[in-house]
Amino acid sequence: MGISTYSLVLFSFGVIPILELVIPPSASLNEPKSVKAYTIVLYAIVPLYFGLLIYFLIIIGQETNTLTLVGKITAMGMLHGIFGINMAHELGHRKSKLDQFLAQLLLWSSQYTHFFIEHNRGHHKRVATLEDPATARKDETIFNFWKRSVRDSFISAWKLENDAQIRENKAVFRWNNDMVKYMVYQTALIVVIWCTLGTITLLYYISAAFFGILLLESINYIEHYGLLRNKISESAYERVQDIHSWNSDHLLGRYLLFELTRHSHHHENSLKTYPELQSKEKSLQLPTGYPGMMLLSLIPPLFFKVMNKRLV
Template sequence: AAALHEPLDDVLVYLVVPVQWLLLVVFLRGIDDPGLAILEVAGRTFTMGLLCGVYGINVAHELGHRRNRWERDLARALLLTSLYLHFIIEHNRGHHRRVATPDDPASARFGEPIYLFWPRTVVGSFLSAWHIEAERLRQAGHAPYGLRNEMLRALFLQGLLVAGIGWGFGGFVLQQFLIAAGVGILLLETVNYIEHYGLRRTRTGRGTYGRVMPVHSWNSDHLLGRLMLFELTRHSDHHYKASKKYQVLESMPDSPQLPTGYPGMMVLSLLPPLFFAVMHPRLRRLSAGQPGLELAA
């Protein structure tokens, strides 16, 4: 039965690409309407930011794991709308290898407020992507910062988009676009925060850690988050086998469960004392009885 639905499931994520770009153009053309009140401008910009995060970066995450190059290019087209093209480099080749270790900028530490996590992960992920790409080119015998460098190409494309918006729509529209892209980025990093908060793989040697298991990612089977985020909430299975498409991700029986769906947890994370009060007892119980897991202090 799942195989019968697979073409439609794929079409749904492919369609997000033209829809996201269409909505971005509509936003750019309408945001400088002099008849809009300040709250209307703020509302439209925040909504565009939500679209950048929920449908731009999130669906790009799904497509970025596909084996076909053209699907990964669709992922890049979506990431461009949030000026976050380096995500596909760092996430696929960095985060999935280093998740739930101190070396991963996208894994939140035990007791780390989200307001400290945001700058650490945004800066750390950007620098990590540079390092990963430079190392790839060195190993291939190429100059690390030449034309083959995907980070340089990403920055060039993003620069073209920013310049094009500024030239074609003006400074105010560019400002609102940058704010919307920033909202999308923080939305992504908030999701990263709750997905691995406080979880760490057990060290097995000097600089080495145990295999990534379902217990190293928080899972959620709440319907709203699953529908909004294309099953990203079944994150334990995604990290256990990243090549699985979203429509066949399963709820792993040994994965830690969030007390509510992703939308609720994201709001809760913005209130660190309440978030810690909910999550820390769960983490302590989990780490006490689970081999291969410790608190990410």
């Protein structure tokens, strides 16, 4: 298969960034006639994603061609990032128990279930502050951000869930602690893969999941890079405004990421579903789409040159 296994990566980080340089962004309003139809699309993707993950696990250990092997791992990593985590982000903000279950199931498949706690109860409360692991500081390279965000988000999720147990006067390490459950479930998945498919397949699975996690964290990096809210008291910040997120109205990136690029509106009302998100008039706009900015972030001096002059 060779080079064809890189099709998804090349399309997402080759074709789309080039097209978004020549196709003008569109701030057109989303006016969905039925959110339910868009939700059905998400539901349909879930079994497709898990089918592809199972297929990957079955065949990847038999691959002997290095070029094809790396291609398949990165392709699965793309699926982890776009569907396993990004789609989980969309579903995880909804009130439906089914949607929240599917969100956690998707994150479990990517070994990143703590994101469900940290993102909803941590990031949305602390965004654009130095207390938020997922807000990139000015002049912080994406490589340093990856390390800090992955580490501190995990620690934060434990603290948030432990504090919830303490407020209920209950023991911290108990089954009702979601972080305890998440760690058991994720470990169980690793053990099952190891026992049934072997060490090599497990290593390839972890590599793909790690690639997906880095994709998510790369999106986090550009979404709030260098943006900070003013502190109005010792323990409070100004409310989150449109100027505290970086947005992009470039169509292809919008569709690929389920309108995540209309990020200001998402932080204004996280219960809005992706087809309801709009381009906010005062929102900060990136010079190109999210995929192109993710590539640019891999060259820190150039990224800083482009972005630092745009900081308010």
